Amino acid sequence: MFKIRLLAITVILFEFQSSGSQQVWRVVPTTQNEIIRLRELGSTLKIDFWIKPSQVNRPVDFLVESEYEKEISHSLSVSGLPPHSVYIKDVKSLVGQQVAESKLAKAAFTVADFDYSVYHRVEEIYAWIDMVAEEYESFTTKRQIGTTYEGRPIYALEFAKESSNPKPKIFVDSLIHCREWITTASLMLVFKQMLQNDDYASMLDEVDWYFVPMINIDGYVKTWQEGGRLWRQTTRPTASSACPGVDANRNWDAYWSLPGASPYPCDYDYHGPTAASESEVRNLASYVLGFGYGNISAYLTVHSYTQLILYPYGYDDVLTPDNAYLDSTAKKMADAIEAVHGKKYVYGPSATGIYVTSGATDDWAYDVAGVTLSYTYELRDTGEYGFLLPPEQILPQSEELLEGFVALKDIVVANF
Known part of the structure; x- marks a missing residue:
């Protein structure tokens, strides 16, 4: 019945x-x-x-x-x-308010003048990437690592100050789930602080950083269109013409199509017709693998929401051989975050910390790219606003995230 x-x-x-x-x-x-x-x-x-x-x-x-x-x-x-x-x-009212506020952003011609207090459209984020690369050209490279299904360029910002000794590498990506606007917005402010605040000079002096601000760019464009704010997937057509798009964080070639992802195109966690079927995933994977197996010290893929720090494995309730190291590092990051504004981040393996997910970035980075410290961050909040976090939380979110990164940097440098 x-x-x-x-x-x-x-x-x-x-x-x-x-x-x-x-x-x-x-x-x-x-x-x-x-x-x-x-x-x-x-x-x-x-x-x-x-x-x-x-x-x-x-x-x-x-x-x-x-x-x-x-x-x-x-x-x-x-x-x-x-x-x-x-x-x-009233979801639609909240969306309308955030879009209206974004239109009030002041024009910017420098990294310092950029308005970090609102959410920005794709074109404005591209402009920010250009400003960063131009203002800090002595140690920053803007690298196109591929294109999206609809032909938009995917860029990475590489921050590598000259050094007489090798430095560890930390990789950061965001917006693989395009409705999670807070991820890119807060990370842009994190890197602005790393570039311009002398209190964080060691972040760039001691580590080379690789930052991909936007992965699912086609989807992000769709989230700014009428009725599309909560779009999650890519935009490539699927076997079901009524349900385009693939969940790019179920599309990685690691435990692909196992429990934790759907085989049905109309499900929001559809894993795609094949592993790495999405150009966004293929291009990012190729870029990461170009550094060589085990040559990236830490990988952070940033999502929202629920305030979690997760690590492999997600495909099943099994622990990696590095579980103790992953757990102790996650605890230090969570403690550093909580010390800023009192926000608690729960940490643990993905499968038990949130739910089973197959074909996800963190499992792929750990197993395929050989990155021991592979984490998924789930940012604010715990449900009051969910994916619609108000822009006034961008600043405090970035402050928390930055201190989490500082804790990670200290561990990476000490163990390099």
Whole structure:
């Protein structure tokens, strides 16, 4: 009976054809059976989980269109799940406010004058990349590492000050999930501080940094278009013409297509037709492998939200041989972050720290590229705004992130 009811309302959540509002609901499962029922509900209804069902007493957040509120509420009730709470009452209003605020950004011609207090469109981030490369040309290289499906250039900024001795390398990427705007916005401010604040001079003196500000650029463009703010995937057509795009963080050639990713094109975590089918993933992988196996000391792939520091493995509940080192380093980063504004970041292996994910960046960096200190950062917050973090949190988020990076740098340098 429950299955029949679900099939009757499969019209739901990802259509974005409604003129009504959207909300984010939260359910907290209290048993393993409730987790299973939430997963079944999500699979049948193609729900856009913001936090997937994974652990008992761990919140599950998901997007709801206003016209389906009664049906979904009823489905939750008849399945025996706990009552939901509304975490974001009007998604579209919040999106509109953030886009409006971005239009107020002041014009900038230098890295120092760039407006870091708002979110920026692709063209403005490209301009920032150019400014950084030009102003710090003595030790900074802007390198095109490939193109997206739609032909947009993917750039890396390489910061490598001259030194008489070899230095460790730390790699940072962001925006592989394009709706996670806070990732690129806060990292731009982190690197601005590293470049211009003398208190952080050692960051560039002691380490070479490699920063890819935007990976899923086509998707990011889509998030700035009407109705597209919560787009997650790439934009390449798939076997289902109604459901383009691939989850690029399930597309890496490491444990690809195992549990933790979907084989169905209309699912939000679709892993793609083959490993590395997405040009964004192929180009980034080729760039990283160009440094040689084991020659990158740390890899940070930055996401939002839930305030976590995760490390391999994500594909299954198994530990790497470096688990103790990964865990102690994560603790030091989490402690450094908490010391700034009191924000707690939980740390641990990806599979148990958040949920099982196959074909993800951190597992690939660890196994295929030989990067021992391979981490996924999940930035602010824990659900109040989710993927729609207000721009006034860019500054404090960057301050926390920078101190986490300082802690990582100290460990990397000490063990190089």
